[in-house]
Every structure is written in structure tokens, then in C-alpha cells.
Amino acid sequence: MAHDHAHAHGHSHGHAHTHDHDHSHAAGGSERKLLFAFVLTTLMLVVEAGGGILSGSLALLADAGHMLVDALALLLAFLGARFAARPADAQRTYGYGRIEVLAGFVNALTQFALVAFIVYEAVMRLFNPSPILSGVMFVVAAVGLVANVVVLRTLHGHDPDDVNIAGASLHVLGDLLGSIAAVLAALAVRWLDWNWADPVLSILVSMLILRSAWSLVRRSGHILLEGTPEGVDLADVRSRLEGLDPGILSIHHVHIWQVTAGSRMATLHAELKPGADPARILTVIKTTLSERWRVGHATVQVDPGHCPDDLEGCGQDGRHTH
Numbered sequence: 001m002a003h004d005h006a007h008a009h010g011h012s013h014g015h016a017h018t019h020d021h022d023h024s025h026a027a028g029g030s031e032r033k034l035l036f037a038f039v040l041t042t043l044m045l046v047v048e049a050g051g052g053i054l055s056g057s058l059a060l061l062a063d064a065g066h067m068l069v070d071a072l073a074l075l076l077a078f079l080g081a082r083f084a085a086r087p088a089d090a091q092r093t094y095g096y097g098r099i100e101v102l103a104g105f106v107n108a109l110t111q112f113a114l115v116a117f118i119v120y121e122a123v124m125r126l127f128n129p130s131p132i133l134s135g136v137m138f139v140v141a142a143v144g145l146v147a148n149v150v151v152l153r154t155l156h157g158h159d160p161d162d163v164n165i166a167g168a169s170l171h172v173l174g175d176l177l178g179s180i181a182a183v184l185a186a187l188a189v190r191w192l193d194w195n196w197a198d199p200v201l202s203i204l205v206s207m208l209i210l211r212s213a214w215s216l217v218r219r220s221g222h223i224l225l226e227g228t229p230e231g232v233d234l235a236d237v238r239s240r241l242e243g244l245d246p247g248i249l250s251i252h253h254v255h256i257w258q259v260t261a262g263s264r265m266a267t268l269h270a271e272l273k274p275g276a277d278p279a280r281i282l283t284v285i286k287t288t289l290s291e292r293w294r295v296g297h298a299t300v301q302v303d304p305g306h307c308p309d310d311l312e313g314c315g316q317d318g319r320h321t322h
Helices: 027-055 058-084 098-127 134-155 163-192 197-224 234-242 278-293
Strands: 002-008 016-022 248-260 263-272 295-303
Touching (some): 027 058, 058 098, 058 197, 098 163, 098 248, 234 278, 278 295
Parallel strands (some): 263 295
Antiparallel strands (some): 002 016, 248 263
16 A cells, blocks of 8 residues: 655744655565475475495485575565564564565575585585486486476566565576586486485585675675665666656755665655745656656655755765755
8 A cells, every 4th residue: 555645844844844655575476485485495306315325326315405505595485474564563664575685695605514514515415426326317307407496486576676585596507507507417317327426416406506695695685785776777766767857956964775675764854945846846856766766765854955965065976955
């Protein structure tokens, strides 16, 4: 639901505030997808663990270990989506949406530990090779590959800003790559007698997982630090807003960030020229922020004179506002 509030203060205060809220959230669809992914991944980790022990394949055991972490990660993501759907209250006025970002951040961190484990085991296997039942390995890896494709397609199509689903998808993608590696390793062992292919392909998959995990850590960490959303240039925002109306003298103290996936917030000061219409300017600023930068919650302080928050007469960008 959207809310629009405007508060006008007396001339002694010299500023006005406006708030625009948009807390829409498609939590139901995310929950169903994540729950399905969790159940299927849990079933497959049992199958791959059994197949890995039976065949002696590190690739299968590594993928099973990956799936165990993924099952926990998907459960965490599911709980994150469920908590995020809770309404805001007096203690958490923005709601619980940021739990999704925390879940995505934790999911990515678990990948680093998993990669370290796989690489260590692979190096040990290279120095101490052991026999592998390639037939069992191939069948189990092929079944895991199909299951991972199904799960990944289920999670596909999420909001690009949703780092919770992105974190879950990252884990499943790692599983998919692991299953592909296990299939290739099984074929190499079967037809070429290359037992070393099993640990080597496990290491290569780990490197791909590591790259994606680092990307997700950076994205979710950026949101947690309330960094400016990707694609938003604050200098461009100030410039464009200042050109919206001849009554705007300057735009300063601009902040744009995300509370959670797809939920952008903004605060800024607008210094107006004498005789300017504050109501009209507030409307055009909020509309532009929403349509151009997808800002759903905007707080605008109107300064009819010297900015009370700036004792030196300079805006956030260091320019003089007079």
C-alpha cells in the first residue's frame, strides 16, 4: 500500500517534509519456490551422499556436501522470505525485509567455507588416488543434474534486486555445476581411466562457485551498508532534480539507498527561490524519483531559506547553496 504524507512547518522552522511509502512485496511466490527447492535439494543430497560413498567419487561427495549447505541455505532463505512478509511495527518501522539481505549475505559466506573444504579434499585425492565406480557415479550424477535443472528453473525469473533468491540460486547453480563436473568425471574415469579427473573437475567447479559467491557478498554487503543502488548517480540525480522547476534553487544532502531488495529510499533537501510553490515542487520531485530511479519512499525537506542542517552554507556535494 502506498502512503503519501506532507507536513508543513511554520516559518520559524523553515522546512517541510514529504514521505512516500511503497512496501509491496511478492513474498508468497518466493516462499513457495524456496520451499520446493529445499525439499528437492534435501532428497538429492541423500541420494548423492549415498552414491558418493558407494562409488568412491569425490565429485559426488563434494556435490552432496554442497547440497547439504544448500539445503540449509534454502531453508534460511525460505525463513527470510517468510519473516520479510511480516508487517512493520513500532520497533521496526521498515518491517523485516532486510532479513532477506542478511540471508543472502550468509548464504554467500557459506560458499567460501565449502570451497575450501572441496579444494582440500581434492588435493588429498590427487596425492592419494582411490578406485571409483564410474557407472554408479554417472547414474547418480545424471539424476542430480536433472534435479538441479528443475530447481534452478523454479527459482528463475526473480527480481534482480532480490539478493535472498539470488543467494539461493547461487547455491543451486553451484550444485548444477557440481553435477556436470561429476558426469564428466564419471565419463573420463569410465572411458579414459582418468581417475584424476574427479578431483580436478571438483577444483574447477569450486573456482566458479568462489567467483559467484564473491559477487553476492559484495552486492548484499553494499545493501547492508546502505550504499547507493546500482545505476544511480547522485550527481545526476541532483542535476536532473534541479532542472525540474525554475523555482528550485538547489538540491543537496541527497541520499538514496535500499532497505531490502527492490525497496529504494531517498532523502534530500530542496532549497527554493522566493515565491516558489512548495506543493508543486514536492510533487514533481517525488514523481521523478519514483519514475526514473524507482524510489518508493522519499522524504524531501524544503528549505525556503538557508539550510538549517548546513552551518557553512554548502550542500552535500560541497557547492555553495546561495
